[in-house]
Amino acid sequence: MHKEKKSSTAKAVSKVTSWRNGSAGFFQWLEDVKPLVPSSKGGFEVYAPGPLERAEIEKAIDGDYRTIVFCWPRRHGKTLVTALIIVWRFLTRKTQTIGIIANSEKQIVDTAFKTVASILRKTPYTADLIKSGSIIIADTGTIQYPALDNIIKGYSNNPAALYGKKLTIAQVSELHAAANDASYQVVASSTIDTEDGLVLIDSTVGPRSSPLFALYSIAERGDDETLFFSHIQYQDLKDAMDNAPHWIKPSALKSRAAQMLPAEFAQQHLNQWTSGQSSLFPPEVLDKCRDKYRLDIPSIVGGAAYIVGAGLDRAYGFSVHGDNTVTTCVIKTLQGEDDHYYVLASDKISFSSAAGIRKAFTRYRKEFNLTRAVIESYNSQDIAAWCGDQPFDHEVVHATADKQANAFVALYNAAAEGRLHIHPSFEKLLSEMGTLEYRIVNASTGRNGQQAPRFEAAKGCHDDHVYSLAWAVYSLREFELNPYEINGIHCHGSGPAIRLCLLNDGEMIPPCAETCRSMLTAHNLYKSYLARGSLTPLSFDEFVQTKLKNIGAHTLPR
Structure with missing residues (x-):
């Protein structure tokens, strides 16, 4: 029995060791652990990157980089990827001090921290570690793994509060929206004396005056070989609809394009750099x-x-x-x-x-x-x-x-x-x-x-x-108009023909229509409609049935 237990422990250690080997280890970890992440349909599902995202992750992890930027359009999973890399490192390495920097000076627990915590809580492998007490998630914004001497801690976006921290990983979200790069520079410097120190940034693009664009420019010039800048962008709405991840529906993108200003849509969903104005x-x-x-x-x-x-x-x-x-x-x-x-x-x-x-x-x-x-x-x-x-x-x-x-x-x-x-x-x-x-x-x-x-x-x-x-x-946003309105229909005809009249929801024009004021009004409205010069004008019958709306009383003879 002792030998079986030892053999089982050795296999577990061997499996964890295999998870450490670059992107191959990362994807093996995904395959073995099957981390659960928030689903677009609600609830949680096993993470499965698309081919484009997978290729970018491979380049980022295998390139011996110290700064990795995932600059992807909104809802493409960039924050999720950084969270998974953090969890992967947290579970497979020792003495990891990981800082997740919030967007606000006042808060410490932001979207990225909550994503990391939810992955740990929902994934069966790590949920068992939490249940046994091996991983401890505190409400104060810390996650600990004492056996590996690892800790994840949330920090406010305050340079003074961040100064002097020693980190192995620093994660910063939405750098494009930062007023300056002071906090980023402080936490980036806090990782330089660690052999596997890493800065993770997830963000959409922003104006060319943003700190993020400065990093993009450095990457484009090739001035820093330790910087990897993953930039996914689309040429236009059609390109985005054709090539966005499967969880983003083309109809949703089309709706966003109709409801947003061009530069706003280009920045957030096409991920194109914009000018300041x-x-x-x-x-x-x-x-x-x-x-x-x-x-x-x-x-x-x-x-x-x-x-x-x-x-x-x-x-x-x-x-x-x-x-x-x-x-x-x-x-x-x-x-x-x-x-x-x-x-x-x-x-x-x-x-x-x-x-x-x-x-x-x-x-x-x-x-x-x-x-x-x-x-x-x-x-x-x-x-x-x-x-x-x-x-x-x-x-x-x-x-x-x-x-x-x-x-x-x-x-x-x-x-x-x-x-x-x-x-x-x-x-x-x-x-x-x-x-x-x-x-x-x-x-x-x-x-x-x-x-x-x-x-x-x-x-x-x-x-x-x-x-x-x-x-x-x-002021008129809530008012829905009818194409043509008639203020009441008053029928004074006689006999069975009145029930067949077009204005009385029938399908014919009875002889009494020649002297009917309501029918004359309907014909005048039809003349106004024709005067607008439609290329394929409706017949009078179609006009009454589809465009004429009675907004008054409708009286019939007794």
């Missing part, structure tokens, strides 16, 4: 917005349903920065199946006066039938109180990163798709749109703590007219 409305997009039309509703909508909204961007009177107070009025209507926006007014209010703002909104109500207004909360309490007594609805909006992103993404999409129409007379608005820029910043108040775009005018320019327009379009 990007134009929100480049010339080719702005040209799509220029449109000549009469500034009256009937000529714009042609009988189609519509709704009118307004936006207010208010500055203090006599602003030292030259900021202006601007009100904007837009109409939202349907063309085909798509929402289109036409600017009806873009007014600079002299001296930012409340009287001027009230006068503009009153005009919008009388001339354009204003339904809803969005008022940016800055310096607008008096206007909000006045709006409470008006016949149109109003909403006070705090210009958070989330709300700005939602408003400007919707505005950009409308412009890029040719659904935003701006009359040449609104020259100041068009000029400001041409100089509006955005950059991706790490905003703790935006998008659940993730990066978010920040919008501002180019140096020496203004953005008051554009913000006012964005809030006007934003």
